[in-house]
Amino acid sequence: MNPGPSAASFWSKKQVFVTGATGLVGGWLVSSLVEHGASVTALVRDGSPRSHLRLAHLGDRIRTVGGSFCDAHLLERVLGAQPTHTIIHLGAQTVVGVANSDPVTTFEVNARGTWNLLDAARRHGVHQTLIASTLLVSATDSQAAPGQRNVLGEAMLQHPYAVSKVCMERIASAFAHTYLMRLGILRFGNIYGGGDLHFSRLIPGAIRSTLRGEHFRFRTPGASERDFLYVEDAVSAYLRFGELLATSDTLCARPVAFGLGSRVSLLNLVRLILKHADRADLEPITGTSSTPEISEEATDIHDACKLLGWRPQHTLDEGMQRTIAWFRNYFEIGQNGYPLRNAPVQPLDRN
Amino acid sequence: MSETNSFWKDRSVLVTGGTGLLGSWLAPTLAKRGANVVLLVRDGAPRSLLVRDGWLNQLASVHGSLTDEGLLRRTMAEYSVQTVFHLGAQTLVGVAKADPVSTLETNTKGTWMLLEAARQTGVQQVLVASSDKAYGESANLPYREDHPLIGQFPYEVSKSCADLISQMYARAYKLQVGIVRCGNLFGGGDLNYSRLIPGAIRATLHGENFKIRSDGKFIRDFLYVEDAVEAYLCLAEHLAANPAMAGEAFNFGLGLKLTMLDLVDKILAIMGRPDLQPIVENIANNEIREQYMDSTKAHERLGWSPLYGMDEGLRRTVAWYRNHLQNTESSN
Numbered sequence: 001m002n003p004g005p006s007a008a009s010f011w012s013k014k015q016v017f018v019t020g021a022t023g024l025v026g027g028w029l030v031s032s033l034v035e036h037g038a039s040v041t042a043l044v045r046d047g048s049p050r051s052h053l054r055l056a057h058l059g060d061r062i063r064t065v066g067g068s069f070c071d072a073h074l075l076e077r078v079l080g081a082q083p084t085h086t087i088i089h090l091g092a093q094t095v096v097g098v099a100n101s102d103p104v105t106t107f108e109v110n111a112r113g114t115w116n117l118l119d120a121a122r123r124h125g126v127h128q129t130l131i132a133s134t135l136l137v138s139a140t141d142s143q144a145a146p147g148q149r150n151v152l153g154e155a156m157l158q159h160p161y162a163v164s165k166v167c168m169e170r171i172a173s174a175f176a177h178t179y180l181m182r183l184g185i186l187r188f189g190n191i192y193g194g195g196d197l198h199f200s201r202l203i204p205g206a207i208r209s210t211l212r213g214e215h216f217r218f219r220t221p222g223a224s225e226r227d228f229l230y231v232e233d234a235v236s237a238y239l240r241f242g243e244l245l246a247t248s249d250t251l252c253a254r255p256v257a258f259g260l261g262s263r264v265s266l267l268n269l270v271r272l273i274l275k276h277a278d279r280a281d282l283e284p285i286t287g288t289s290s291t292p293e294i295s296e297e298a299t300d301i302h303d304a305c306k307l308l309g310w311r312p313q314h315t316l317d318e319g320m321q322r323t324i325a326w327f328r329n330y331f332e333i334g335q336n337g338y339p340l341r342n343a344p345v346q347p348l349d350r351n
Numbered sequence: 352m353s354e355t356n357s358f359w360k361d362r363s364v365l366v367t368g369g370t371g372l373l374g375s376w377l378a379p380t381l382a383k384r385g386a387n388v389v390l391l392v393r394d395g396a397p398r399s400l401l402v403r404d405g406w407l408n409q410l411a412s413v414h415g416s417l418t419d420e421g422l423l424r425r426t427m428a429e430y431s432v433q434t435v436f437h438l439g440a441q442t443l444v445g446v447a448k449a450d451p452v453s454t455l456e457t458n459t460k461g462t463w464m465l466l467e468a469a470r471q472t473g474v475q476q477v478l479v480a481s482s483d484k485a486y487g488e489s490a491n492l493p494y495r496e497d498h499p500l501i502g503q504f505p506y507e508v509s510k511s512c513a514d515l516i517s518q519m520y521a522r523a524y525k526l527q528v529g530i531v532r533c534g535n536l537f538g539g540g541d542l543n544y545s546r547l548i549p550g551a552i553r554a555t556l557h558g559e560n561f562k563i564r565s566d567g568k569f570i571r572d573f574l575y576v577e578d579a580v581e582a583y584l585c586l587a588e589h590l591a592a593n594p595a596m597a598g599e600a601f602n603f604g605l606g607l608k609l610t611m612l613d614l615v616d617k618i619l620a621i622m623g624r625p626d627l628q629p630i631v632e633n634i635a636n637n638e639i640r641e642q643y644m645d646s647t648k649a650h651e652r653l654g655w656s657p658l659y660g661m662d663e664g665l666r667r668t669v670a671w672y673r674n675h676l677q678n679t680e681s682s683n
Contacts, residue, residue: 072452100523107463111512115455157515157598158522167512170501171455174508178448 010243012037015082017126019043019069019117020090024196025132029088029235034061036239041065041078043091069113075120086242087121087129089114092165099161110164111171118175118183128182128245129172130238135189135257135299136162137169169255176253184245185255186237189299192319193231194326203228206270206284207327210277219289222267227259227299230319233312234258240308251307259299260312269316276321358588360385365432365474367391367417367465368439370407372541373480375400376576377436377583378410389413389430391423391439400540417461423468434587435477437465440510443543444638447506458509459516466520466528476527478587479517481600483534483572483644485510493645496532496600514600521598529586530600534644537664538576539671547611548573548665551618551629552672560627564635567612572604572643575664578657579603585655601653604644605661621665 016033020026021042033040040062067074069091078084092110093099099106114131121129139156156162169185176183192203199205206216237258245251264272270284304310314322364381368374369390378401381388389411390401401407411430415422417439426432440458441447447454462479469477486494487502500511514530521528537548544550547563554561574582582603590596609617615629649655659667 103520103523104463104467107460107516112455112460115452119452157518160519160523163515163519166515167459170508170511171459174503174505175451177503178451178505 010036010246011239014038014085015041017041017043017078017084017087018090019088019113020092020132021064022046023090023094024193024231025191025234025238026090027195028193028231029090029238030062031058032232032235032239034058039063041082041084043067043069043078045091068109069117070108072116072120075116079120079124079126084121084124084126085128086246087117087126088238088242089117089129089131092132092168094161096159096161099159099164103160103164106160106164107167110161111167114168115171115175118172118181122175122179122181128184128242130184130186130242130245131168131172133169133185133187133255134162134165135187135259135296137166137187137255138257173253182245183253184241184251185253186241187255187257188229188234188237189259189296190226190228191231191234192228193323194330195231202266202269203273203323204327206273207277207324208331210273210279210282211324211327211331213279213282215282216270216273216284217287218266218270218284219287220266221286221288222270222284223265224295225263225265226269226296227261227263228269228316228319229259229299229312230314230316230322232322233260233314233319236313237304237308237310240310244308254307256303256307257299257301258304258310259301260316261298261301262316263296263298264316272316272320273324276317276324356588357385358591359584362386363389363431363433365389365391365426365430365435367435367437367461368480369410369412370396370399370401371438371442372400372536372538372576373579373583374436374438375404375406375540376538377438377580379404379406380580380584382406382410387411387430389426389432391415391417391426393417393439398542416457418456418464420464420468423465424472427468427472427474432469432472433475435465435469435474436480436583436587437462437477438480440480440513442506444504444506447509448504451505454505455509455512458506459512462513463516463520466517466526470520470524470526474526476529476587476590477517477520478529478531478583478590479513481514481517481530481532482510483532483602483604483642485514485532486642487511488639492641493606493643494532494602495645496602496648518598518600525597527590527594527597529590529596530598531583531586532600532602532644533579533582534572534574534604534642536574536576536579538668539675540576547571547614548618548668549672551615552622552669553676555619555622555624555627556673556676558624558627561615561629563611563615563629563631565611565631565638566633566636567615567629567631568610568640569638570608570610570641570643572606573609573614573661574604575657575659575661575668577667578659578664581658582649582655585653586649589653596652601649601655602644602646603649603655604646605657606643606646607661608641608643609661617661618665618669621662621669 093106209216364386441454484507502508502511551561
């Protein structure tokens with residue numbers, strides 16, 4: 001949804017500290033906060049040229065701090081330096097494969113990073129904190145009836161990434177509950193949009209091959225169904241959540257799920273990309289890999305609608321059109337496609 | 352079973368938290384059964400039972416913290432550790448609330464560091480001390496092992512997370528992990544007199560009425576420390592015989608549903624001082640009211656049942672404090 005005038009006035013002049021600012025959601029969220037007049041401090045860990053560029057279009061309209069939220073001294077310095085109204089904690093180790101090969105780093109970032117951040121927020125009187133969680137955690141919520149095993153929860157337990165996020169939510173809830181902190185927990189599934197340069201992921205990968213005139217190859221039949229949310233709808237969820245959490249107790253530490261609320265098969269998703277890129281001739285090549293494909297339920301966004309008045313404002317068609325336009329810009333013109341407004345466009349390669 | 356088999360003979364065993372209540376009983380038991388015990392000791396604990404009884408000097412010990420990755424790996428490798436009993440934790444609820452970060456560092460990070468070191472050095476099995484506190488508050492009692500782990504306070508959640516991470520290491524990395532969820536342990540050697548049982552016994556030995564800070568109606572599950580020792584050994588032995596059990600958690604409790612007042616009555620009866628009725632102060636009632644476990648799984652799958660139980664456990668505990676307080680107070 002368009003955050004509208006209330007969001008603009010709510011965020012105006014608010015001091016906001018964003019971790020994970022160089023990620024997919026972070027790039028769009030920081031842009032949007034700046035547009036709404038917020039004073040943003042963005043935490044940037046690795047100085048990769050791409051992530052630098054994604055913030056560069058904002059120039060001196062944001063303040064960036066280099067480092068990690070696992071560094072308690074750094075958090076002390078940032079949160080001690082100026083009163084912070086809202087922390088939006090997007091930073092995480094989100095790659096499932098990395099979590100499998102390096103569980104300790106994943107727990108350091110996702111679990112320990114969260115307790116460091118919340119402890120600093122607690123001691124420095126930050127008004128509220130929003131944390132990015134995942135719908136995977138929902139599977140461990142349900143109270144197993146006596147005599148029944150919590151089957152979904154059991155399946156999650158073999159994945160370090162999922163367990164790290166469960167721990168993150170548990171830790172965050174304990175801080176909120178014990179120290180009466182204002183805490184928002186936003187659970188998302190798959191988010192897509194311009195700026196996601198992980199080409200091993202389905203949507204960026206399929207868009208890139210389509211724009212190159214190549215057939216996209218699936219290893220599987222592509223039949224599993226997923227819920228995909230467009231990134232600007234995720235941004236509006238954060239803005240809306242922060243606006244309401246500031247004065248509402250009912251949202252505090254109550255996880256809310258966000259998604260499109262409908263599913264599409266991976267094969268049809270790629271066909272949608274082909275359609276909007278005018279390359280319907282590039283029918284994807286499917287594979288027969290017997291790796292079990294897991295279909296997801298459509299996200300239940302009832303709470304998001306009821307508690308926040310939030311709805312996705314972009315259909316899959318609209319979101320994909322915008323995403324393809326962003327990547328076309330990125331590949332063909334060499335510029336990123338964030339809303340630029342008054343800021344000058346930085347060239348892709350500054351050398 | 353443990354007394355007669357040779358499972359522990361010459362087995363290299365690392366015990367973290369060795370100077371705590373449980374460690375002080377577990378380490379000597381392991382040594383008596385032939386294990387080569389090495390203790391991870393962080394702070395000097397001159398009052399620990401392990402020190403008083405002279406065991407600390409007879410067992411190998413390494414000095415340092417659970418969050419010292421290099422130390423854990425070195426210890427496991429150098430001592431060719433086969434079994435780890437991971438008992439080390441920050442266990443005081445009040446400390447956890449005052450300083451959540453250090454509690455999470457020790458209890459949660461300490462657990463993943465230990466499991467990772469075990470994975471990297473090829474330790475055969477790790478027994479992790481979780482807790483009934485890991486379950487969090489629930490209307491669905493008694494807790495069964497499949498109850499979700501949803502602690503709401505820093506200490507509880509540090510245990511919920513450690514428990515989940517332990518389950519994950521078993522499933523994702525095929526580490527032979529056994530998870531032990533005991534109720535509140537009691538027994539000789541626990542010198543934390545702010546706890547109910549040590550506090551009530553000491554007050555009674557002094558001829559004083561014990562003061563209960565709550566309304567006395569809280570229910571907790573208790574287990575005598577020697578019964579807990581057998582629970583850990585029993586699970587380790589079963590885990591070795593049946594590795595498919597890896598990653599499973601087991602409740603070990605008495606499930607008696609005694610209120611604190613009931614328990615103090617029992618102590619007074621055992622000590623022959625029913626006249627010293629407790630004083631109910633009714634000023635601290637903000638903790639979880641009822642926690643107790645269903646230990647059917649341990650009975651059925653492990654054949655475990657408490658050898659001492661509540662009454663005999665209390666008798667042994669009272670005897671220990673009687674002796675201990677006589678010695679310490681007469682020497683002053």
